[in-house]
Amino acid sequence: MSTPDGDAAATDGFGLPGVPDAFDRLWNPHRMAYINAGPDQVKDEHTCPFCAAPHRTDEESLIVHRGRTAFVILNLFPYNPGHLLICPYRHVPMYTDITAEETAEMAELAQTAMLALEGASRPKGFNLGMNQGVAGGAGIAAHLHQHVVPRWTGDGNFLPIIAHTKNMSQTLGQTRDLLVAAWPAAAAELTARRRRDAGAEPDDAPDAPDAPGDATPAAAPQGDVR
Numbered sequence: 462m463s464t465p466d467g468d469a470a471a472t473d474g475f476g477l478p479g480v481p482d483a484f485d486r487l488w489n490p491h492r493m494a495y496i497n498a499g500p501d502q503v504k505d506e507h508t509c510p511f512c513a514a515p516h517r518t519d520e521e522s523l524i525v526h527r528g529r530t531a532f533v534i535l536n537l538f539p540y541n542p543g544h545l546l547i548c549p550y551r552h553v554p555m556y557t558d559i560t561a562e563e564t565a566e567m568a569e570l571a572q573t574a575m576l577a578l579e580g581a582s583r584p585k586g587f588n589l590g591m592n593q594g595v596a597g598g599a600g601i602a603a604h605l606h607q608h609v610v611p612r613w614t615g616d617g618n619f620l621p622i623i624a625h626t627k628n629m630s631q632t633l634g635q636t637r638d639l640l641v642a643a644w645p646a647a648a649a650e651l652t653a654r655r656r657r658d659a660g661a662e663p664d665d666a667p668d669a670p671d672a673p674g675d676a677t678p679a680a681a682p683q684g685d686v687r
Protein backbone atom coordinates (compact mmCIF):
# COMPACT_ATOMS: atom_id res chain seq x y z
CA MET A 462 0.00 0.00 0.00
CA SER A 463 1.51 3.33 -0.96
CA THR A 464 1.31 6.35 1.25
CA PRO A 465 2.16 9.97 0.52
CA ASP A 466 5.26 9.65 2.65
CA GLY A 467 6.41 6.36 1.17
CA ASP A 468 8.41 4.02 3.36
CA ALA A 469 8.93 6.71 5.97
CA ALA A 470 5.28 6.31 6.96
CA ALA A 471 5.40 2.52 7.15
CA THR A 472 5.06 0.97 10.58
CA ASP A 473 5.94 -2.42 11.94
CA GLY A 474 3.70 -4.78 13.88
CA PHE A 475 4.18 -2.75 17.04
CA GLY A 476 3.10 0.47 15.37
CA LEU A 477 6.62 1.84 15.45
CA PRO A 478 7.76 4.07 12.61
CA GLY A 479 9.79 2.61 9.77
CA VAL A 480 13.26 3.50 10.94
CA PRO A 481 15.84 1.20 9.36
CA ASP A 482 17.41 -1.17 11.86
CA ALA A 483 21.11 -1.87 12.18
CA PHE A 484 21.14 -5.00 10.01
CA ASP A 485 22.00 -5.44 6.38
CA ARG A 486 20.20 -8.34 4.75
CA LEU A 487 21.25 -10.77 2.07
CA TRP A 488 18.20 -12.10 0.29
CA ASN A 489 18.48 -15.54 -1.30
CA PRO A 490 14.94 -16.77 -1.94
CA HIS A 491 16.27 -19.44 -4.34
CA ARG A 492 17.20 -21.47 -1.26
CA MET A 493 13.50 -22.00 -0.58
CA ALA A 494 13.34 -24.64 -3.33
CA TYR A 495 15.81 -26.72 -1.31
CA ILE A 496 14.38 -25.85 2.07
CA ASN A 497 10.80 -26.57 1.05
CA ALA A 498 11.71 -29.93 -0.47
CA GLY A 499 13.27 -30.85 2.85
CA PRO A 500 14.78 -34.14 3.93
CA ASP A 501 11.74 -36.11 2.74
CA GLN A 502 12.60 -35.52 -0.92
CA VAL A 503 14.67 -38.72 -0.97
CA LYS A 504 12.18 -41.59 -0.86
CA ASP A 505 14.33 -44.46 -2.13
CA GLU A 506 17.23 -45.35 -4.43
CA HIS A 507 15.38 -43.88 -7.42
CA THR A 508 15.11 -40.40 -5.90
CA CYS A 509 18.51 -40.46 -4.16
CA PRO A 510 21.16 -38.08 -5.51
CA PHE A 511 23.98 -40.22 -4.08
CA CYS A 512 22.68 -43.28 -5.97
CA ALA A 513 22.23 -41.26 -9.17
CA ALA A 514 25.62 -39.50 -9.11
CA PRO A 515 27.84 -42.46 -10.14
CA HIS A 516 25.66 -43.05 -13.22
CA ARG A 517 26.68 -39.68 -14.68
CA THR A 518 30.15 -38.48 -15.67
CA ASP A 519 32.53 -37.29 -12.98
CA GLU A 520 32.26 -33.74 -14.32
CA GLU A 521 28.46 -33.74 -14.29
CA SER A 522 28.23 -35.20 -10.80
CA LEU A 523 31.27 -33.32 -9.40
CA ILE A 524 32.84 -36.65 -8.42
CA VAL A 525 36.48 -36.30 -7.38
CA HIS A 526 37.35 -40.01 -7.06
CA ARG A 527 35.68 -43.40 -7.52
CA GLY A 528 36.85 -46.19 -5.23
CA ARG A 529 35.88 -49.85 -5.16
CA THR A 530 33.02 -49.58 -2.65
CA ALA A 531 32.71 -45.82 -2.10
CA PHE A 532 33.24 -42.55 -3.95
CA VAL A 533 34.16 -38.94 -3.19
CA ILE A 534 31.91 -36.12 -4.37
CA LEU A 535 31.69 -32.37 -3.83
CA ASN A 536 28.84 -31.20 -1.63
CA LEU A 537 26.42 -29.08 -3.69
CA PHE A 538 25.74 -27.05 -0.54
CA PRO A 539 29.28 -26.53 0.77
CA TYR A 540 30.13 -25.03 4.14
CA ASN A 541 33.52 -24.12 2.69
CA PRO A 542 35.19 -24.47 -0.72
CA GLY A 543 36.32 -28.08 -1.06
CA HIS A 544 33.61 -29.53 1.20
CA LEU A 545 33.63 -33.22 0.22
CA LEU A 546 31.34 -36.14 0.91
CA ILE A 547 32.46 -39.78 1.10
CA CYS A 548 29.57 -42.07 0.08
CA PRO A 549 29.29 -45.83 -0.21
CA TYR A 550 27.78 -46.90 -3.53
CA ARG A 551 25.15 -48.86 -1.63
CA HIS A 552 21.98 -47.05 -0.51
CA VAL A 553 22.24 -47.64 3.23
CA PRO A 554 21.49 -45.07 5.92
CA MET A 555 23.63 -45.84 8.95
CA TYR A 556 27.34 -46.20 9.67
CA THR A 557 26.48 -49.51 11.33
CA ASP A 558 25.01 -50.79 8.03
CA ILE A 559 28.24 -50.84 6.02
CA THR A 560 30.61 -53.78 5.59
CA ALA A 561 34.14 -54.02 6.93
CA GLU A 562 35.46 -53.37 3.42
CA GLU A 563 33.28 -50.27 3.01
CA THR A 564 34.29 -49.03 6.47
CA ALA A 565 37.97 -49.42 5.66
CA GLU A 566 37.70 -47.76 2.27
CA MET A 567 35.63 -44.82 3.57
CA ALA A 568 38.35 -44.20 6.17
CA GLU A 569 41.06 -44.42 3.51
CA LEU A 570 39.15 -42.05 1.22
CA ALA A 571 38.61 -39.55 4.06
CA GLN A 572 42.35 -39.55 4.79
CA THR A 573 43.20 -39.19 1.10
CA ALA A 574 40.65 -36.37 0.80
CA MET A 575 42.37 -34.52 3.65
CA LEU A 576 45.76 -34.92 1.97
CA ALA A 577 44.33 -33.80 -1.40
CA LEU A 578 42.77 -30.73 0.22
CA GLU A 579 46.08 -29.95 1.95
CA GLY A 580 47.78 -30.16 -1.42
CA ALA A 581 45.16 -28.05 -3.18
CA SER A 582 44.25 -25.34 -0.71
CA ARG A 583 46.31 -25.56 2.50
CA PRO A 584 43.49 -25.57 5.07
CA LYS A 585 44.43 -25.01 8.71
CA GLY A 586 42.01 -27.62 10.03
CA PHE A 587 39.16 -29.98 9.16
CA ASN A 588 35.78 -31.11 10.35
CA LEU A 589 35.00 -34.77 9.72
CA GLY A 590 31.60 -36.09 10.56
CA MET A 591 28.50 -38.08 9.77
CA ASN A 592 25.01 -36.93 10.66
CA GLN A 593 22.97 -40.04 11.35
CA GLY A 594 19.22 -39.90 10.85
CA VAL A 595 16.99 -36.87 10.34
CA ALA A 596 17.12 -36.22 14.08
CA GLY A 597 20.92 -36.25 13.80
CA GLY A 598 20.83 -33.50 11.21
CA ALA A 599 21.35 -35.54 8.03
CA GLY A 600 20.09 -33.71 4.95
CA ILE A 601 19.85 -36.99 3.04
CA ALA A 602 19.41 -39.45 5.87
CA ALA A 603 18.67 -42.48 3.66
CA HIS A 604 22.16 -42.68 2.13
CA LEU A 605 25.19 -42.60 4.39
CA HIS A 606 27.71 -39.83 3.69
CA GLN A 607 30.72 -38.60 5.60
CA HIS A 608 31.55 -34.89 5.47
CA VAL A 609 35.13 -33.69 5.04
CA VAL A 610 35.13 -29.92 5.52
CA PRO A 611 38.36 -27.93 5.20
CA ARG A 612 38.67 -25.07 7.67
CA TRP A 613 40.66 -21.87 7.68
CA THR A 614 41.20 -19.55 10.62
CA GLY A 615 38.40 -17.01 10.67
CA ASP A 616 36.22 -18.80 8.12
CA GLY A 617 33.37 -18.92 10.63
CA ASN A 618 32.62 -15.22 10.28
CA PHE A 619 29.30 -13.52 10.74
CA LEU A 620 27.84 -14.54 7.39
CA PRO A 621 27.14 -18.22 8.02
CA ILE A 622 26.11 -17.55 11.61
CA ILE A 623 23.83 -14.57 11.11
CA ALA A 624 22.80 -14.75 7.48
CA HIS A 625 23.15 -18.46 6.71
CA THR A 626 25.21 -17.34 3.75
CA LYS A 627 28.67 -18.47 2.68
CA ASN A 628 31.02 -16.55 0.46
CA MET A 629 32.47 -18.94 -2.14
CA SER A 630 35.57 -17.91 -4.03
CA GLN A 631 35.54 -20.80 -6.55
CA THR A 632 32.92 -22.52 -8.64
CA LEU A 633 32.29 -26.16 -7.78
CA GLY A 634 33.73 -27.18 -11.15
CA GLN A 635 36.99 -25.31 -10.45
CA THR A 636 37.21 -26.89 -7.01
CA ARG A 637 36.66 -30.37 -8.47
CA ASP A 638 39.41 -29.83 -11.06
CA LEU A 639 41.89 -28.80 -8.35
CA LEU A 640 41.08 -31.81 -6.18
CA VAL A 641 41.17 -34.27 -9.08
CA ALA A 642 44.65 -32.94 -9.89
CA ALA A 643 45.74 -33.24 -6.25
CA TRP A 644 44.28 -36.73 -5.69
CA PRO A 645 47.04 -38.97 -7.17
CA ALA A 646 49.76 -37.37 -5.05
CA ALA A 647 47.52 -37.64 -1.98
CA ALA A 648 46.86 -41.31 -2.64
CA ALA A 649 50.57 -41.96 -3.17
CA GLU A 650 51.38 -40.11 0.07
CA LEU A 651 48.89 -42.20 2.02
CA THR A 652 50.30 -45.39 0.50
CA ALA A 653 53.83 -44.29 1.44
CA ARG A 654 52.74 -43.59 5.02
CA ARG A 655 51.10 -47.00 5.26
CA ARG A 656 54.25 -48.69 4.05
CA ARG A 657 56.38 -46.74 6.52
CA ASP A 658 53.99 -47.71 9.30
CA ALA A 659 54.30 -51.35 8.26
CA GLY A 660 58.08 -51.13 8.35
CA ALA A 661 58.39 -51.87 4.65
CA GLU A 662 60.24 -48.66 3.99
CA PRO A 663 62.39 -47.52 6.94
CA ASP A 664 62.53 -43.78 7.54
CA ASP A 665 66.35 -43.91 7.43
CA ALA A 666 66.29 -44.97 3.76
CA PRO A 667 63.97 -42.43 2.14
CA ASP A 668 65.75 -42.64 -1.20
CA ALA A 669 65.48 -46.39 -1.55
CA PRO A 670 63.94 -47.23 -4.90
CA ASP A 671 60.40 -48.49 -4.86
CA ALA A 672 59.48 -51.89 -6.11
CA PRO A 673 58.34 -51.70 -9.73
CA GLY A 674 54.89 -50.20 -9.97
CA ASP A 675 54.56 -50.10 -6.21
CA ALA A 676 54.16 -46.37 -5.77
CA THR A 677 51.60 -45.95 -8.49
CA PRO A 678 48.11 -45.74 -7.01
CA ALA A 679 45.52 -47.85 -8.73
CA ALA A 680 43.81 -45.93 -11.51
CA ALA A 681 40.31 -44.79 -10.67
CA PRO A 682 37.76 -46.89 -12.55
CA GLN A 683 36.34 -43.96 -14.47
CA GLY A 684 32.88 -44.65 -15.77
CA ASP A 685 32.56 -47.73 -13.62
CA VAL A 686 28.89 -47.47 -12.77
CA ARG A 687 27.62 -49.34 -9.74
Ligand SMILES: [Zn+2]
Binds near residue numbers: 506510511603
Ligand atom coordinates in the same frame (compact mmCIF):
# COMPACT_ATOMS: atom_id res chain seq x y z
ZN1 LIG B 1 21.15 -43.66 -2.28
